[in-house]
Amino acid sequence: xxxxxxxxxxxxxxxxxxYIKSTPALLVQLGEQLEGLAIKxxxxxxxxxxxxxxxxxxxxxxxxxxxxxxxxxxxxxxxxVQTCIKLMITSKSHLICLxxxxxxxxRCIGTSWPMTKERAYFExxxxxxxxxxxxxxxxxVYHFDRPMSLIAMRYLKPPHIILRKGLIAxxxxxxxxxxxxxxxxxxxxxxxxxxxxxxxxxxxxAEFCGNVELCRLTEQVVFSDPYKVAQYNHWTSPHLDHDAxxxxxxxxxxxxxxGLKSMFCERAQALIHGDLHTGSVMVTNDSTQVIxxxxxxxxxxGFDIGAFxxxxxxxxxxxxxxxxxxxxxxxxxxxxxxxxxxxxxxxxQKFVAxxxxxxxxxxxxxxxxxxxxxxLQLLAQKKYMTDLFHDSIGFGAAxxxxxxxxxAHVEDFESIADGSQRALCERRALDCAKKLLKExxxxxxISQVISVIEEISAR
Amino acid sequence: xxxxxxxxxxxxxxxxxxYIKSTPALLVQLGEQLEGLAIKxxxxxxxxxxxxxxxxxxxxxxxxxxxxxxxxxxxxxxxxVQTCIKLMITSKSHLICLxxxxxxxxRCIGTSWPMTKERAYFExxxxxxxxxxxxxxxxxVYHFDRPMSLIAMRYLKPPHIILRKGLIAxxxxxxxxxxxxxxxxxxxxxxxxxxxxxxxxxxxxAEFCGNVELCRLTEQVVFSDPYKVAQYNHWTSPHLDHDAxxxxxxxxxxxxxxGLKSMFCERAQALIHGDLHTGSVMVTNDSTQVIxxxxxxxxxxGFDIGAFxxxxxxxxxxxxxxxxxxxxxxxxxxxxxxxxxxxxxxxxQKFVAxxxxxxxxxxxxxxxxxxxxxxLQLLAQKKYMTDLFHDSIGFGAAxxxxxxxxxAHVEDFESIADGSQRALCERRALDCAKKLLKExxxxxxISQVISVIEEISAR
Numbered sequence: 001x002x003x004x005x006x007x008x009x010x011x012x013x014x015x016x017x018x019y020i021k022s023t024p025a026l027l028v029q030l031g032e033q034l035e036g037l038a039i040k041x042x043x044x045x046x047x048x049x050x051x052x053x054x055x056x057x058x059x060x061x062x063x064x065x066x067x068x069x070x071x072x073x074x075x076x077x078x079x080x081v082q083t084c085i086k087l088m089i090t091s092k093s094h095l096i097c098l099x100x101x102x103x104x105x106x107r108c109i110g111t112s113w114p115m116t117k118e119r120a121y122f123e124x125x126x127x128x129x130x131x132x133x134x135x136x137x138x139x140x141v142y143h144f145d146r147p148m149s150l151i152a153m154r155y156l157k158p159p160h161i162i163l164r165k166g167l168i169a170x171x172x173x174x175x176x177x178x179x180x181x182x183x184x185x186x187x188x189x190x191x192x193x194x195x196x197x198x199x200x201x202x203x204x205x206a207e208f209c210g211n212v213e214l215c216r217l218t219e220q221v222v223f224s225d226p227y228k229v230a231q232y233n234h235w236t237s238p239h240l241d242h243d244a245x246x247x248x249x250x251x252x253x254x255x256x257x258x259g260l261k262s263m264f265c266e267r268a269q270a271l272i273h274g275d276l277h278t279g280s281v282m283v284t285n286d287s288t289q290v291i292x293x294x295x296x297x298x299x300x301x302g303f304d305i306g307a308f309x310x311x312x313x314x315x316x317x318x319x320x321x322x323x324x325x326x327x328x329x330x331x332x333x334x335x336x337x338x339x340x341x342x343x344x345x346x347x348x349q350k351f352v353a354x355x356x357x358x359x360x361x362x363x364x365x366x367x368x369x370x371x372x373x374x375x376l377q378l379l380a381q382k383k384y385m386t387d388l389f390h391d392s393i394g395f396g397a398a399x400x401x402x403x404x405x406x407x408a409h410v411e412d413f414e415s416i417a418d419g420s421q422r423a424l425c426e427r428r429a430l431d432c433a434k435k436l437l438k439e440x441x442x443x444x445x446i447s448q449v450i451s452v453i454e455e456i457s458a459r
Numbered sequence: 460x461x462x463x464x465x466x467x468x469x470x471x472x473x474x475x476x477x478y479i480k481s482t483p484a485l486l487v488q489l490g491e492q493l494e495g496l497a498i499k500x501x502x503x504x505x506x507x508x509x510x511x512x513x514x515x516x517x518x519x520x521x522x523x524x525x526x527x528x529x530x531x532x533x534x535x536x537x538x539x540v541q542t543c544i545k546l547m548i549t550s551k552s553h554l555i556c557l558x559x560x561x562x563x564x565x566r567c568i569g570t571s572w573p574m575t576k577e578r579a580y581f582e583x584x585x586x587x588x589x590x591x592x593x594x595x596x597x598x599x600v601y602h603f604d605r606p607m608s609l610i611a612m613r614y615l616k617p618p619h620i621i622l623r624k625g626l627i628a629x630x631x632x633x634x635x636x637x638x639x640x641x642x643x644x645x646x647x648x649x650x651x652x653x654x655x656x657x658x659x660x661x662x663x664x665a666e667f668c669g670n671v672e673l674c675r676l677t678e679q680v681v682f683s684d685p686y687k688v689a690q691y692n693h694w695t696s697p698h699l700d701h702d703a704x705x706x707x708x709x710x711x712x713x714x715x716x717x718g719l720k721s722m723f724c725e726r727a728q729a730l731i732h733g734d735l736h737t738g739s740v741m742v743t744n745d746s747t748q749v750i751x752x753x754x755x756x757x758x759x760x761g762f763d764i765g766a767f768x769x770x771x772x773x774x775x776x777x778x779x780x781x782x783x784x785x786x787x788x789x790x791x792x793x794x795x796x797x798x799x800x801x802x803x804x805x806x807x808q809k810f811v812a813x814x815x816x817x818x819x820x821x822x823x824x825x826x827x828x829x830x831x832x833x834x835l836q837l838l839a840q841k842k843y844m845t846d847l848f849h850d851s852i853g854f855g856a857a858x859x860x861x862x863x864x865x866x867a868h869v870e871d872f873e874s875i876a877d878g879s880q881r882a883l884c885e886r887r888a889l890d891c892a893k894k895l896l897k898e899x900x901x902x903x904x905i906s907q908v909i910s911v912i913e914e915i916s917a918r
Contacts, residue, residue, distance in 0.1 A: 086652055198724055202671040207664035216657050219823065228828040251835050262824055263732060265657055266726050364678065365721055370688040376710050409592060 007147025011064055013039050016051060025143040026152055031057025039263055052155055053459055060142055061158070065120050065149040069365050094118035119294050120149035122211040126296030127153065129271060137288050140185055156282050156289050163281040163288075167315040168330045168412055170320060177342035179288030180281070180308060187283035188301045193365035194355055201298075203269040208297040215265075215297055218274065222402045223261035227254050232407040239423030244405040268298035276307040277399070277410075278315060302391025305347065309394030310433070312340050313453060314403060314412050317429035321416030328332040333457070337450050342448040344389070352381055390440045393449065397437035404430050432456045466606025470523055472498050475510060484602040485611055486834055490516025517600055518616070524579050524608040550644055578753050579608035581670040585755030586612065588730060591647040596747050615741050615748050622740040622747075626774040627781060628872055629791045638747035639740070639767060644809035647760045648728035652824035659756075664727040667756040671853055674724075674756055677733065681861045682720035686713050691866040697884030702889055703864040715896055719853050727757035735766040736858070736869075737774060761850025764806065769855030769892070771799050772912060773862060773871050775793035776888035780875030792916070796909050803905040804846070812838055850898045852908065856896035863889050891915045 011019055016039060020026045030053070032035070037055045051062040124144040132140040141152035165174065193201055227231055227248055235244045247253065273280065274295025282289045316336045319329040359377065360368045371377050403410045404426045413429075416422040434451055436443075443449055470478055475498060479485045489512070496514045510521040518636055536814070542833075583603040590597040598613035609864055617644075625632065652660055694703045704710065732739065733754025742750045775795045778788040818836065819827045832835050862869045863885045875881040891912055902908055 193721065193724055198675055199671055201724070202668040202674070206665040206668035209661040209668070212658055212661040215661070219657060224826055224829065228826065228831070251832075254829055254835065255548060255839055258825055258829070258839060259842075262652065265652055265660070265824070266728050268725050269728065278829055365724070367683055367687065369689075369715055370683060371716070372687070373710075376713065378708060380714055380717060383718075 008149065011049060011051075011062070011148075011150070013041065014052070015123070016053075016062065021052065023143060023145075026053075026060065029058045029060045029142050029152070029214055030055040030061055033057025054155070055368055059155040060152050061139075062323050063151045072145045077451070093232055115195070118210055119214060120144075120151060121146055122208065122214075123292070123294040124151050125207070125273065126273065126293035127151070129290075130183075130187050130273070130290065130293060133190045134183050134290075137183045137290055139289055139291060153434060156287075156291075158286065159284050160282040160289065161284075162279055163283045164278040164284055164311070164315070164411055167278060167312075167336070168318070168415055170319075170322065170327065170329060171290070172332070172335050173283050173285065175286055176283065176288060177339045177346055179292075181343050181346035181350055183288070183290050184276075184305055184308070185354060188270045188272070188304065189351055189354040189358075191298075192301065193363055195358055195361060196361045197362050198364050201268070204271065205298040208271065211295070211297045214274070215299075218295060219261060219265065221407055222398055223264065226402045227257060230407070233405060234407070234409075235405045236413075236419055236423040236426055239419060240405070240426060240430075243427055247401065247405055247430075247434075249432070252438055253434060257398055260391075260398055263300050263391070264303060264395075267300045270298065270301045271296060271312070272299045272301060272304045273307075274299065274303070276304045277311040278308070279311075279410075281308075302388055302393075303395045304394030305344075305388070306394065307391035307399050308396075309340055309343065309392060310399040311410070312336055312343070313396070313432065314325040314400055314410055314429055316340075316453060317425050317432070317457070318410075318412035318416065319425075321413070321418070321421050321425045337453065340453075343448050344392075348385055348389075352385065355381060366417045386444075389443065389446075393436050393440040394450055397433040397440070400429055400433035401437070404433075428459070429455050467608065470508060470510075470607075470609070472500065472522070475512075475521065479512065480807055482602060482604075485512075486520065488517045488519045488601050488611070489514040490900045492516025507625050507834055513614070518614040519611050520598075520614045521557065521697070522610045522612070525607060537807065537824060556712075560750060572770040578673060579603075579610060580605055580861065581667065581673075581755055582751070582753035583610050584666070585732065585752035586610070586750075588650070588731070589642075589646050589749065589752060592649050593749075596642040596749055598748055598750060614616050615746075615750075616776070618743050619741040619746065619748065620740055620743075622742045623737040623770070623774070623870055624700060625742055626737060626795070627770075627777070627874055629781065629786065629788060630740050631794050632744065632747070633792070634745060635742065635747060636798045636805055639749075640802050640805035640809055642747070642749050642831050643735075643764055643767070643806050644854070645812060647729045647731070648810055648813040648817075650757075651760070652727055652822055654817055654820060654822045656821045657823050660727070663730065664757040667730065670754070670756045673754045674758075677754060678724065680866055681857055682716055685861045685865040686716060689866070693866070693868075695872075695882040695885055698835065698878060699864070699885060700888075704861065704885055706864055706893075709893070711897055712893060715853065716857055719850075719857055722759050722850070723851075723854075723904065726759045729756045729757065729760045730755060731760060731763045732766075733758065733762070735763040736770040737767070738770075738869075740767075759848055759850055760856070761852075762854045764803075764847070764851035765853065765855030767855075768799060768802065768851060769858040770869070771795055771802070772855070772891065773859055773869055773888055775799075775912060776884050776891070776916070777869075777871035779874070780877070780880050780884045796912065799912075800905050800909055803851075807844055807848075811844065814840060845903075848905075852895050852899040856899070859892035860890055863892075887918070 009015070017037065020030070020037075021034065027034075033055045036056070037053070040052045040054075042050050042052055049062070049064045053060050053062060124141060127138060127141050131140055137143060139156055141151060143152035144150070163173070163176075178394050189195055191204070196204075224230075231247065233244070235241075273290065273299055275288070275292065278291045282291060316333055319333045319336070323329040343352045356377075359366075359371075366377075366380050371380050402408070404413070411424055413422055416425060425447075435456075436449065436454060468474070476496065479489070479496075480493065486493075492514045494515070496512070498511075499511045501509050501511055507521040508521070510520060512519050558696070580603075583600060586597060586600050590599055598615055600610060600612050602611035622632070650655055650663070654665075669747040683689075688707065692703070694700075732749065732752045733756060734751065735749070739749060739751045741750060775792055778792045778795070815836075818825075818830075825836075825839055827882075830839050861867070862874070872881055872885055875884060894915075895908065895910055
């Protein structure tokens with residue numbers, strides 16, 4: 001239980017002021033300027049405390065996991081689980097691991113405080129590593145307090161909003177593909193064996209194995225629950241009843257998803273964000289910031305790339321539900337497809353460029369002494385990038401499916417009030433995902449993926 | 460340096476007696492009977508101390524890593540590295556990690572005492588886990604002393620000999636395939652996600668990440684050195700000069716091997732022995748014991764299966780070099796192929812049987828709620844076993860290649876005195892390995908692999 005854990009105390013506005021006063025790293029961020037200090041709570045109220053702290057000398061955000069020591073009733077619990085997962089998707093909010101073993105979901109999410117505490121630790125580790133590798137697109141960590149499960153980081157000032165909300169509002173972000181491809185290429189390349197020695201790789205892999213509880217949550221909600229009868233699955237009903245059943249009866253799909261699940265569980269390819277959907281990105285017209293890597297671990301790169309691309313495709317298919325007489329969203333749909341295409345193509349280009357720049361480095365997957373001719377390097381890169389493309393399509397499609405028939409849905413669809421309209425959008429996304437997942441090895445370019453999307457969209 | 464490390468002191472016969480007297484776990488093995496105690500050193504003299512300890516009341520083997528604290532000259536060092544790697548292959552002896560950073564190989568093998576010490580720790584961990592899962596085929600660990608890097612285990616009494624020596628001598632072991640398929644099916648199945656929850660899996664994966672130094676040795680000598688110009692590579696020269704060069708110039712082969720190397724480095728599929736060649740198995744007519752799992756870690760299952768099968772194929776191709784007027788070895792060659800066929804087929808059968816027995820268990824790769832029909836289970840198993848078969852062929856072939864053109868050769872070939880005859884045998888093995896490795900995904904059964912072997916053997 002939280003309160004019993006040594007060193008932890010939940011902060012409120014008042015105790016936060018004392019905490020800031022006694023923490024030099026935070027005082028520095030305010031230019032030692034406490035006069036005019038303002039604290040605004042912006043957390044979701046249930047799951048994390050998130051405070052924006054400003055003074056005339058500076059600002060930062062404080063994020064602290066909020067623990068509950070209560071054994072709660074199952075009915076309440078279901079609500080909390082669904083709510084918090086939904087919040088994870090639609091905002092920068094967080095899932096809390098409840099401190100009891102009594103309920104079915106809880107066994108999957110994490111049973112004890114120490115695991116919960118580690119979640120903040122791994123988020124901090126990943127934020128720092130991502131920030132080191134890609135400082136332009138990751139908020140700086142100013143301070144971490146492990147016993148307090150507290151992270152202080154750069155305040156992403158307005159007009160930063162969550163990308164998903166921007167996509168629902170139909171806002172174009174001209175630099176989005178440029179920035180996201182940068183983030184993915186740099187964070188994935190530099191933590192893979194194309195750059196790492198196996199010595200540093202295994203050491204980092206071992207450390208992030210500790211984040212197993214949040215991996216288990218992904219395993220369940222992405223790779224398992226949508227393919228079986230599960231208590232918290234839901235969908236737009238009765239419209240999609242048959243579609244959900246068809247997913248559970250699709251043998252080929254289930255075999256393919258099991259292969260992706262094994263890859264997720266077994267393959268330590270790079271440090272992945274682990275939850276890189278459009279709710280984990282904050283944007284303005286010229287800034288793109290990736291937040292909330294609490295699911296980070298060494299896993300398959302395609303899981304991150306797929307998460308982002310798959311959520312763009314969900315955004316695409318939701319647009320018809322947001323169209324109205326003033327805006328048919330057709331131009332915006334074309335912009336989303338352009339982002340999809342550019343994100344992969346720029347990622348490909350930047351990732352290979354990093355590989356070329358570091359070909360003689362200490363990365364041990366493809367030694368320069370063995371891959372000792374330009375045409376052989378090209379051949380190796382072509383195979384590697386093709387496999388990565390297919391992995392990304394597969395994981396992206398799996399992420400799409402789970403958002404429509406699993407426990408946790410996305411605001412892109414949930415905000416479409418009319419059930420029939422929503423179901424129509426969702427069914428197209430579902431059909432697209434199934435096709436992409438099952439036939440992913442046939443695709444040779446992102447433009448072929450886009451053709452499938454356009455074809456299904458035109459039905 | 461060894462001597463400086465707290466708690467470590469190398470034991471000689473005299474100090475070993477004192478050590479036994481002060482160690483209750485060892486006294487028990489001797490039935491507290493010290494009168495008539497006999498100690499026989501059987502280590503290779505350079506790399507490990509191995510003592511057989513017997514008294515009228517019982518017996519055991521003591522194995523202690525022998526450290527050197529000396530900075531040695533490069534010429535001596537090359538000899539030591541080659542010798543010790545060769546000994547690793549041909550006997551149950553061990554590689555020592557030298558305590559200096561000055562020389563090129565040493566960076567790859569391990570630079571410091573703590574890593575070296577951990578080697579004994581991981582060997583003990585794996586011996587215990589293998590023994591728990593397959594007690595009939597693994598010697599029991601009686602005692603482990605971590606500061607002393609010392610393992611006491613069951614003495615495998617005569618007529619136990621190293622399997623490789625038995626294969627060179629042309630001895631048939633009627634239960635070999637039965638026993639080895641048992642060992643592999645049980646140790647691999649029960650440490651995979653077909654049996655493990657991801658919670659226990661990631662915890663075990665993290666622990667064995669510590670055995671990185673020996674993994675790095677494998678990465679270098681199996682997956683890298685044979686495919687480039689490397690100082691310690693050697694082969695039967697001048698006979699195989701062109702063959703070795705052809706390996707280094709084979710682009711398709713190098714791409715395929717790089718894929719296997721990445722799988723070795725990234726994929727934590729099960730606890731593997733890591734060095735399961737015919738020199739790590741001791742046999743009698745009715746006993747089969749797997750020893751020396753010092754390379755153990757969570758890696759791809761196919762690496763173990765391939766190591767064993769690949770070394771049987773090497774034994775097969777070496778037989779012509781051991782034929783003489785009294786024995787043309789043709790019957791023995793057929794027996795080896797029978798073992799190859801039976802080992803895989805029995806492994807397949809036993810592994811799938813364990814899977815079926817545990818289908819409703821806590822293994823998380825294929826949940827019973829999702830794979831909820833017999834025909835779907837069958838489909839999943841078919842895909843899994845086919846992939847595993849292809850991995851095994853690929854890793855087995857890679858292990859064959861490195862034994863012919865890499866740093867560490869096998870006694871099967873090395874004991875063929877005539878260079879031309881040896882080269883002939885080796886070239887066939889090499890050609891077979893290249894074909895198997897590059898075309899492995901085409902094979903549907905072990906009998907097809909055997910057809911390739913027979914065809915190349917008949918050339």
